[in-house]
Amino acid sequence: MARPVNPRKVFSRPKVKGFIPMGFYASDLDTIYLSVEEYESIRLKDYMGLSQLESSEHMAVSRPTLTRIYEKARNKIAEALCEGKQILIQGGNVIYHEKWFVCNSCSSKFNIKGKSDNTEKCPLCGSENVVLIENDL
Amino acid sequence: MDNVKIIAIPVMGKSTDYKVSKLFARSPFFIIYDEKNQTIQFAKNDYKGDQAQSGKHISKLLVAKGVNVFCGHDIGFNVQKIAEENNIQLILLPETKGMMGETVINMIKKK
Numbered sequence: 001m002a003r004p005v006n007p008r009k010v011f012s013r014p015k016v017k018g019f020i021p022m023g024f025y026a027s028d029l030d031t032i033y034l035s036v037e038e039y040e041s042i043r044l045k046d047y048m049g050l051s052q053l054e055s056s057e058h059m060a061v062s063r064p065t066l067t068r069i070y071e072k073a074r075n076k077i078a079e080a081l082c083e084g085k086q087i088l089i090q091g092g093n094v095i096y097h098e099k100w101f102v103c104n105s106c107s108s109k110f111n112i113k114g115k116s117d118n119t120e121k122c123p124l125c126g127s128e129n130v131v132l133i134e135n136d137l
Numbered sequence: 138m139d140n141v142k143i144i145a146i147p148v149m150g151k152s153t154d155y156k157v158s159k160l161f162a163r164s165p166f167f168i169i170y171d172e173k174n175q176t177i178q179f180a181k182n183d184y185k186g187d188q189a190q191s192g193k194h195i196s197k198l199l200v201a202k203g204v205n206v207f208c209g210h211d212i213g214f215n216v217q218k219i220a221e222e223n224n225i226q227l228i229l230l231p232e233t234k235g236m237m238g239e240t241v242i243n244m245i246k247k248k
Contacts, residue, residue, distance in 0.1 A: 011217065048214040058214075097221065106244065107231035123142070123206065123228055125244050 008037040008069070009060040010094045012111075013133050018088040019080075030085040035092030038073035045070055104129040142172040142226075144206040145199045146241050151179050153239040157230060161209040161216050162192035168238050169202060172245060178202075192216040200225070208241065 014036065020028060037059070044055040056066035080087045098111045101120055105127035112120060120130050147164030149155040158164030163185050169178040180202060184191040192215030199207070200223050207220055208228040220227055230236055 044214070050214065109229040111227050123226065123245075124208070124230075124241070126247070 005093050006061070007093045007095045008040065009058065009097060010036055010040045011058075011097050012100050013096070014039050014043075014089050017090070018086060020086045021080075021084040023084070026084045028086050030083065032076050032080040032085050032087050033091060034073060034076050034087050034089045036089060036094045037069055037092040038076065039089050040094070041066060041070040042073050042077070100133040101130045102133055103127055104131060109133065142206050143202075143204050144168075144170045144172065144208050144228075144245065145180075145204040146170065146208050146238055147182075148238040151181075153177065153237070153242060155238055157210060157236045157238060157241060159210045161207065161212045162195050164209075167195075167199065168242065169199070169204060170242055170245065175246065177242070190215060193219060196220065 018034075020026075040059060041055060044050050044058055045052065050058070052063050052066055052070070055070075056063045059066060059069075061069070077087070079085065100109055100111050101122075102109050103122035103125060106122060106125040108122065108124045110123050121128055122130055146168040147158035147161050148166050148168055149158055149164070151166050153168060155166075163182075165182055165185055167180040167182060169180055170176075171178075180199065182191075182195050184194040184198075187194070192213045196207070196216045196219035200219065204225070205223075206226045206228060207216060208230065210230050212220075212227055212229065217227070219225070230241070
């Protein structure tokens with residue numbers, strides 16, 4: 001029996017759920033599903049400019065595993081760009097570094113260290129109208 | 138979190154009248170606001186022009202000054218890493234608004 005896959009560590013949820021192509025040849029019927037761990041590998045390596053080793057340490061995986069996740073993500077994004085497919089970011093075996101909330105009053109986002117009972121107040125405006133981001137997406 | 142919050146806000150100049158900087162680590166100045174005593178201090182960012190690791194250096198400096206909340210528009214990886222190691226809370230301000238330092242402080246005061 002194969003060893004179960006360890007969950008990958010992700011800093012926070014992506015800002016958007018996905019991307020829709022535009023233009024005559026755009027197709028919103030064909031969808032590429034990018035997992036959250038694949039998104040995180042692109043964020044760490046391409047956006048933050050980290051090395052593969054640094055990215056793998058951040059995601060709590062080995063460097064070869066990170067390389068596989070990253071290659072898969074690059075291939076999916078390339079396919080979506082070249083064939084005009086939409087990208088949906090969802091799924092994946094991930095755990096988050098900490099809980100992130102969004103305040104519906106001032107639109108700020110904040111994290112909570114340690115245990116939380118999900119009845120937090122916004123540290124900026126004090127509003128109780130806050131939503132856990134994981135549940136929101 | 139019941140402990141006293143000392144909040145670092147990156148601003149474009151040494152006054153609360155300046156806008157909040159878009160990039161945390163590259164900000165020229167920081168407002169250090171003590172929520173309990175309601176005092177404001179300024180910290181100059183000597184690392185803003187560094188080619189690399191400016192986030193790491195400025196975060197360590199702010200931690201040494203007793204800051205336990207980082208508040209800004211865009212907080213980079215090195216700052217996030219130091220925040221995680223030192224149990225520091227992060228607040229990401231809404232991206233669309235060009236907020237002034239004073240606006241942020243007033244929001245914290247009013248709550």
